[in-house]
Amino acid sequence: MKVCPPKDLSDILSKKNRDTAYIEPDKKFSTLLVPVIGSSPSTGFSYGLAGQISISGETATDRTSSISGNLTYTTKNQFMLLIKNNVFAMKNKVFFSGDWRLFLYSQPTYGLGTNAPGDELKYIWDLNGHNTSEDSLVQPMRFDYIKIHQTVSWDIQNNWFVGGGLHYDNYWNIKDQVLDTAAGRVTSHYTYNRFHNFNTEKYTVFGLSANFVYDTRDNLINSYKGTFANFNFRYNPTFLGNDKTSTITFLEFRSFHSLSKEVPRKVIGFWALANFISSGEVPYLLLPALGYDQRGRAGRGYVQGRYRGEDLVYVETEYRFPISKCTGILGGAVFANATTTSNRDLNVELFDYLRAGYGMGLRIMADKKSRTNIQIDVAFGKNSGGFYFGASETF
DSSP: OOOOOOOOHHHHHSSSOOOTTOOOOOOSEEEEEEEEEEEETTTEEEEEEEEEEEEOOSSTTSOOEEEEEEEEEETTSOEEEEEEEEEEETTTTEEEEEEEEEEEEEEEEOOSSTTTTOTTOOOOOEETTEEOOOOTTOEEEEEEEEEEEEEEEEEEETTEEEEEEEEEEEEEEEEETTOBGGGTBOOHHHHHHHHTTOOSSOEEEEEEEEEEEEEOOSOSSSOSSEEEEEEEEEEEOGGGTOSSOEEEEEEEEEEEEESOSSOTTOEEEEEEEEEEEEEEOOOGGGSOBTTOSTTSOSSTTSOTTSSBOSEEEEEEEEEEEEOSSSSOOEEEEEEEEEEEEOBGGGTBOTTSSOEEEEEEEEEEEEETTTTEEEEEEEEEETTEEEEEEESSOOO
16 A cells, blocks of 8 residues: 655645655755735734744754744734744753734723623624624724743753743833723723723833743644643842732643544644732733733634733643645644633632633645644634634644
8 A cells, every 4th residue: 555655835836746755855944934814803804924943953852943923914003023932952951932022003902801891792703804893892902012021941850941031011102092081981901000000001011930841742833742831930020110019920731642643643632821910910911811822822713812800711622633634734623712811800700701712724734844734713702703824733
């Protein structure tokens, strides 16, 4: 029986006849650059470029690293530059993880807690920049934002990494577009920041963190097996220029399980996030919110920032499978997620309310060596939905 070699987009587009005798050149770097043309609830119609550089180690035991980025402009007059790094160095002994962003942005807010602003919210479907909802409960905002989060951790023993990081968040030019204090019309952002004595037009939070990582994944770009766990404790003291001292606790867990030895690409994955303001207070836009993870992928089916609170817990599961019987160039995914957030001022606790999302997607193998897929998803939430396009897996 003929054995089909795995293929990717370069094989399909190439004029070479790459059969089982073809030997792929050993490349340490592989690069993917794709146009971004799509729609999501938080951006409307978007276009730009997305890219990823995957880096293989010198030996077969070295882990694969990645540096990815997006440069996007949208029909909602948003500009987004994102650069993310997950890099292993010094023969897997050092792990760098970073999330760098520049946003000239607009985004609605709905208040705090998973019940905000209530079940009266009308159906929202954002397609190519056209939002069918005119619900007055939506509170549109514009703001500019710089985020620089970078950690570095050292392998101390058996896939356990310990280190620290710097975390800088700066919001300015904040405009609550429906705010009219003279008419008695206030917003959740304005009310929260005034109640907690924060500026309503700009603020900065700068902190240091202790970081702990456990990682046994076989490939961080597209895992077939293994576990990833991250615990990050961030300290934001006043001597670094913060208005108030606070701490933020972040936990993340991912687990991957191949369901077939013959077809390892049949994978079920589990993902969980927990983010808490563990002491003190932070300004409104620094509160844990849906879709603000490193990849910005949590909560498919909902607007980024749709659910926000002093505490957030998010879980997701996804089943990934090949569609192409021989080459594996096409794959699919089905997924479901759930979110809960708190509102301490109104005594809304975690798990008082739960919001679920679900969807399906297509995967196109862009680079078989690094397992980089082009991701195309459609997802639905409670009175919400969206279309998603990416250059890697969601988690």
